[in-house]
Amino acid sequence: MGERSDPRPRRRDRRGPHRQRPHARRRRRGHRRRPHPRNGRTRPIVVPLLRGVVGDAEGLPFPDDTFDAVSCRIAAHHFPDPATFVAEVARVLAPGGVFVLEDNVAPDDEVLAEFLNRVERLRDPTHVESYSEQRWRDWLDDAGFVVEETAWVRRTLEFDSWVERIGVPQARLDELQAAFDKAPNAARRYFDIWYAEDGVASFTTPKLLVRARA
Template sequence: MDEKQDRKQSAAMSFGEQAEAYLESRVHRTGNDLDQLVEWVGTADRALDVATGAGHTAGALLEADTDSVVATDIAPEMITTTKREFPDVAGVVCDAEQLPFASGSFDAVTCRIAAHHFPDPEAFLGEVARVLEPGGTFAFEDNVAPDSDTLDEFLNKIETIRDPTHVRSHRASDWFSWLTNVGFTIDDSRVVTKTLNFDEWVENVDTSVERQERLRAAFDDRPSDATETFEIVESDGDVVSFANLKLLVQATL
């Protein structure tokens, strides 16, 4: 098995074990970012939600009167959870980089807070472009790294310590370049911050005690400008919260 497939299998197993935690996760369940993605898609007829997790985006699309919603995820347990919570969503277990749909099958595609787990983001975007019909809308969100090399390294270090299935939080400029390379036009975009409770962030993926200790050591040894950039709040020497940077993009094929 090659390294990419090994990473994907590990991710599928890990996320399968955390399906219920993702269902209850405040970060994934609600937020202005979720509302914005749904608004960008508008009144789509046939929407695809890639790497749906526990199905929050897919469910929100149905609530917004999208006629038909298909949700995919590499973890079967995530699809089971999605179908249980949102029975009218169609669920498909598949790889985000190898979507099993005919070209032009959908008029809208969403993907929310998932792509940092994808080994080949360009392959993923190529598949999104393929399954969208001409004129279709892609509403995308993911964690992104600052332009500073030092802060980029710090962010990806703590994310990998917390969750070994993390591949990389890319920079916004990378996503813009990859999107245009596969034929998308960027209609709207923004980088927003979302405050994360440190303990909830750690517990969401059942981080081991050993990795929790490494995380705290990494925060203690953070670059001087990380405190301001990531809005790190501490109490008695412990990290209470920090802000994650998230890129939201509306793009048209």
């Protein structure tokens, strides 16, 4: 997975290890896309027998053995204490219940993991940490889970839309661009970083999927 369907040849630009997609262009900084006519309008969805509850992931407001299944999708890297979160999931799951997790995952290599977490925090200061698969396995094992299946997928992110989704302020945007410009060669290869004429155009990020049983 993660392979590009773009048939055009890749070439290096004059900056050496930077890679540049032919004819790639990025909008000038500060320029925003025109919003889609539907953007900004939320239609309520009514689902019978479904009740929403606001609570702390590290102190779930439910009795023991409440659920047959629990899922958590692309949120755990914001949690201050993932080990406590996993223990809480084990508590609220009935015996034999299933826990499904999807989240950003850090490579085992410390340099690559440090780069990934640095750019994620520059983009969004609420990012705590993306952890390795082994860390998740350790937490799941400590909580009594049996890991049944894991998989990695890679997602390509266009830089402009990635930063615009949360409105990164200009000061942090400049730091973020500088971090990509100074990325180690190993990070450029691993995260498949592509550069346009005025900066980074896209990169890929790995995600971990886990299915575990209580």
